[in-house]
Every structure is written in structure tokens, then in C-alpha cells.
Amino acid sequence: MATLVVHNQTSSAQDAEALQQAFKGWGADDKAIIAILGHRNVHQRQEIRKAYEEIYQEDLIKRLESEISGDFERAMYRWMLQPADRDAVLVNVAIKNGTKDYHVIAEIACVLSAEELLAVRRAYHRRYKCSLEEDVAANTTGNLRQLLVGLVTSYRYEGDEINVKFSQTEANVLHESVKEKKGNSEEVIRILTTRSKTQLVATFNRYRDEHGISISKKLLDQTSDDFHKVLHTAIRCINDHKKYYEKVLRNAVKKFGTDEDGLSRVIVTRAEKDLKDIKELYYKRNSVHLEDEVSKETSGDYKKFLLTLLGK
Amino acid sequence: MATLVVHNQTSSAQDAEALQQAFKGWGADDKAIIAILGHRNVHQRQEIRKAYEEIYQEDLIKRLESEISGDFERAMYRWMLQPADRDAVLVNVAIKNGTKDYHVIAEIACVLSAEELLAVRRAYHRRYKCSLEEDVAANTTGNLRQLLVGLVTSYRYEGDEINVKFSQTEANVLHESVKEKKGNSEEVIRILTTRSKTQLVATFNRYRDEHGISISKKLLDQTSDDFHKVLHTAIRCINDHKKYYEKVLRNAVKKFGTDEDGLSRVIVTRAEKDLKDIKELYYKRNSVHLEDEVSKETSGDYKKFLLTLLGK
Numbered sequence: 001m002a003t004l005v006v007h008n009q010t011s012s013a014q015d016a017e018a019l020q021q022a023f024k025g026w027g028a029d030d031k032a033i034i035a036i037l038g039h040r041n042v043h044q045r046q047e048i049r050k051a052y053e054e055i056y057q058e059d060l061i062k063r064l065e066s067e068i069s070g071d072f073e074r075a076m077y078r079w080m081l082q083p084a085d086r087d088a089v090l091v092n093v094a095i096k097n098g099t100k101d102y103h104v105i106a107e108i109a110c111v112l113s114a115e116e117l118l119a120v121r122r123a124y125h126r127r128y129k130c131s132l133e134e135d136v137a138a139n140t141t142g143n144l145r146q147l148l149v150g151l152v153t154s155y156r157y158e159g160d161e162i163n164v165k166f167s168q169t170e171a172n173v174l175h176e177s178v179k180e181k182k183g184n185s186e187e188v189i190r191i192l193t194t195r196s197k198t199q200l201v202a203t204f205n206r207y208r209d210e211h212g213i214s215i216s217k218k219l220l221d222q223t224s225d226d227f228h229k230v231l232h233t234a235i236r237c238i239n240d241h242k243k244y245y246e247k248v249l250r251n252a253v254k255k256f257g258t259d260e261d262g263l264s265r266v267i268v269t270r271a272e273k274d275l276k277d278i279k280e281l282y283y284k285r286n287s288v289h290l291e292d293e294v295s296k297e298t299s300g301d302y303k304k305f306l307l308t309l310l311g312k
Numbered sequence: 313m314a315t316l317v318v319h320n321q322t323s324s325a326q327d328a329e330a331l332q333q334a335f336k337g338w339g340a341d342d343k344a345i346i347a348i349l350g351h352r353n354v355h356q357r358q359e360i361r362k363a364y365e366e367i368y369q370e371d372l373i374k375r376l377e378s379e380i381s382g383d384f385e386r387a388m389y390r391w392m393l394q395p396a397d398r399d400a401v402l403v404n405v406a407i408k409n410g411t412k413d414y415h416v417i418a419e420i421a422c423v424l425s426a427e428e429l430l431a432v433r434r435a436y437h438r439r440y441k442c443s444l445e446e447d448v449a450a451n452t453t454g455n456l457r458q459l460l461v462g463l464v465t466s467y468r469y470e471g472d473e474i475n476v477k478f479s480q481t482e483a484n485v486l487h488e489s490v491k492e493k494k495g496n497s498e499e500v501i502r503i504l505t506t507r508s509k510t511q512l513v514a515t516f517n518r519y520r521d522e523h524g525i526s527i528s529k530k531l532l533d534q535t536s537d538d539f540h541k542v543l544h545t546a547i548r549c550i551n552d553h554k555k556y557y558e559k560v561l562r563n564a565v566k567k568f569g570t571d572e573d574g575l576s577r578v579i580v581t582r583a584e585k586d587l588k589d590i591k592e593l594y595y596k597r598n599s600v601h602l603e604d605e606v607s608k609e610t611s612g613d614y615k616k617f618l619l620t621l622l623g624k
Contacts, residue, residue, distance in 0.1 A: 118430065118467070121467045122467075125467075125469050125470070125471075129469065129471050129473055130469045130508070131466070131467055131468055131469045131506060131508070132467075133465075133466065133467070133505075133506050134469065134506040134507060134508075137502045137505075137506045138502070138506070141498070142498070145498075145502070146458065149462070149506075150461070150465075153445075153462075153465035153466065153467070154443070154445065154465065155430070155433045155434075155437075155443055155444075155445070155465070156443055157437050157441065157442045157443045157446065158437070159437075159441050161441055186453070186454075186457075190449045190450070190457070193445075193449075194443060194445050194446040194449045194450070194461075195446060196442070196443070196446075
């Protein structure tokens, strides 16, 4: 379930006018901006952007960027983009910022549905004038490239069928590869990038039944190189993406200095989807409310905005 | 330009009734079937199939399969399917029939537009309850798998932009790899599977300018293994798919015994698109009309049907 609290608006045009009002004078009225945009769903936000453009001949997102700044600006920017467009931006930043945030690419490729991932690839064309896989491939090599390109270009079957024989043999392939570390990455890549998620979960379950430990835990010993890190992320996202996001949030607030990118990313991308479930997992795991942690670790308008999206 | 001569129909229901009439008695009236379905465009054919199902509670394609046989049946079956569904069938047969017709997979992946290829992947899900790349990957290994999976999962950018620097450096990469034969296939795969077709054509042109020979001619010396054969097909399809199809037709009729699969495939898939251009290329290259060759090499209803699609 979502955490976003959607308020009924009178009209997109009135919202656009109220925003214009908030931009007036020295320094924008950030509270008013959050009160409006922090309570509108994705459809309403796109309508407000359209209405703003029509009335003021100006792109609302560009105006927001000039009115606000820092982490608040970055989070609001992601919040205002259409989801596919936002994910295209996230992937592009992950490829090109030099910090090797490959896990963000794996996360988007493995959490989204086949059609959603495709929408991101379309948005990538429009925005960057090349294909998503083109940029991923040009900035990686070897088995890391194969794995990442395979993940972002997948169009997985989404039926419920499970082939028990495959889950058995492929659990063994994964085991052999994980055990040796330098094992057969070619087959691991094939399995992870082409099988349906339902089939993969059956394979992971089979692995745990046979070896008494989950494959993601087993991989933890070996996440020294980028390839194994991405493998780990992909498996966790396919297995249970809510648990995965809970961990991203936990790491983000517990990190020295707080990882605002991770924090914003999860809250902005899941607020309209399943952030309520992720929050509950967070409480169960950490015995502390996510909102309280966010309150402690962030400040100002950024904090207000995140807490609004968290449904406070 | 197309060769298909579309006759105006009165209604899909009347066509369905006329077909039902043609099915009556011992042996179907093949001439009547060709006179109707050989002169209907893809939209009309789908409407006729729908009308037939509504009136007679029977799938027209299944009925056709039971009424006609041999090469005529196979060609008609492919003609009656929606293009994306037909291409899904062609790829599936190429993967699974054991004859290693990998060039058919490369052909479909490289000739279609990004959205058309995607429609094939969707059709593959519906028909085979798994993903196209899943079947391709499970039935190949090594660099052949990487190349084929990369081709079928590509969603190429389709803008006109050309990066001159890339075409220079990547022409060199291709040259080094082709020269050594055992060269860097990883980079060749990256280039062939992720760059836009416009960019690739610029790279191929650059290659010819530098080395005085086209890359596809150069590759001909080396098409001993499946990987290099698929590479050759992919390059030819991206460079000039009409010239490629002309060659497929030439090989199909010149082959001892005639390659009916190749002949039917090109005529059925291109009749509504650019078969007229391919026919002209054929005449220019061979100084003989394609229709005359087809007349000589085929017979019966199969011949009548192909000649009808060829616009005779």
C-alpha cells in the first residue's frame, strides 16, 4: 500500500496558480509547495505541469529547480517527473556519475514489470538520444556488462507457470557458480536475465531447501567485485523487493552522513506504490519508526517533504 | 513498395462465407481461396478471421490447415497470422527445429523496427508462455548466445544522429576483430547489438572507406562458424535489408531442390512492404524476373499463391 495522502484538488489550473503565488517574492514559500505537490498523485502532477505551462509559458519543473535547492530540489525534481522518465534519469546518473551505482540500474531493471521497464527504455531514447543498453554497455565490460545489459533489456514472461525441473537444475548451476566464485558466470547470467520472476523465486527457494541458506546470504561473503554486487542486488529485488528497499533505507539512515540519494530514491519511487508495507517491514526489523529516523537524520524543507510523502 | 494487389471486398462476412463455400465437398477450391486471401491486406485478413469465427464457431486458420497441405499450407498459415505472431512462430521454429536457422532470428531482429521487434516479443509470450530471449539463450552458448540474445533484446534508438568519432573507433574495432577472427567478439557484440542502425551504417561505410572492401564481404571469408554467420546476416540486414532479401531469394531458387522455407518467408513477410523493390533488385542482379524463376521452381497451388503475392 501507498503512503501518499492525496488531497482532492479543485483544478490543476488552481494548483498552478497557487504554485505561482508560492514562487513570488524573495525565496519561495516551500511549505505551500509541499502542501500542494506532496499531496497529488502522478496523474494530477502531470496535469498541474501542463496547466502551469499553458498559463505561464514556463516549465514548472525548471521553475522549481530555480526556486528550491539541495536535497529538497533533487527529491522534488524526481517526484515531478513521470515515473518512466524519472527512472531513465536515475539509470543515466548511475551510469555516468562515476560512483558506479550499478545497484540502482539492477534495482530498476528487476523491480519493474516488463512493460514498465520498456517504458523506461522509451523515455531514455527521448531524453538521451540513444538507447539505455547502449550507455550501459559502453560504460562497462566483461561479465558485469553482460549481466547489466541482460537485466535492462529483459522482457520477462509474467505468467505463473513454474518448471520444477528447471528450478532444480538451475539451483545447482547457481550453487556451483557461487561456490567457486570464479564459476560459470555465463550460465548464471542466462538464468538471471531470461527466466520469469516466478520461475526464479522457485529456483531460489529450491536453493535454500537444498543448502540451508538463501542464495543472497551466501553471496554476501563474495560481494567484493561489482559483478557479484549486482548479482546480489538483482536476486534480492526479484525475491522480495520490499525487503530489499527496507535494507536500502536502513543503510541510508544508518550511514555516517546519511545517503540522501538512496533515501530520496526509495521514498519518491515507492510513495505511491508500497511504501506503507516497506515502512511496516522497517519497524518490524528495527523497532523504530522510519519517520522518526528520517526526522532525526534530515532537516528543513527536505525533511518536511520526505515526511509528507511518508504520509505523516 | 508492396507487390500485394488488394481487391476491395464487400465485407469480411461475405469473404468468410465464400471461403466456407470453397471448403465444401471433396478437396477445397484452392483457386477460390487464393483469389480471396491473396488479395486482402493484413487488416482485412484479421477481420475475415474474426468474421469466420463468429459465423462458423471455428478458427479459419485451423480449417485452412485441414483443407490444404504442404508448402501451400505452410505459406498460407504464415500469411494468415498477424505479422508479430508470424515472426514469433518463425523465430521459435528457427530455435527449435534443430537445423540451426540462426540467420532467421538475426534477420527478424535486425530488419524490424524497435517497436515491431517488441511486438514479436509480446506475441512470443502469449504463444509460448516464456520469453523469446529465454528460448534463444537456453538453446545456444558462448558468443553466439551473446550475439543472438543481444540482437533480439535490443530496443535501438531510431534518431538520425551520427557520432563520427564512434564510427571511426568502432570501424577499427570491427576491423581488428574480423582480421584476427578470434578477435574481440565482446566489443563486436556490444557495437552490433546496441548502436542505432543509422550509426552502424556510418560505421560500415567508414570501414569500407578505410579498407577498400565492405565488412560483409570481408566476413564472407570467415563464415565458417555460426557466430560469424549470424554476424554476417546481422550486418547485411542492418546495412541494406532489400539487398539481403534479394540474396535469400536467389539462393532459395538456385539451390538444388529449392529452399521453400526461405522463398515463402521472404515473399510472405515482404509482399505488403517492399517486395516490389526487392523484385527490381532481383531483376537488376540476375537479368531474369523473379516471377519467372518462381514459376520454374515451384508448382500447383503453392506456385499460384506465391505468384499472386508477387502481384502477378
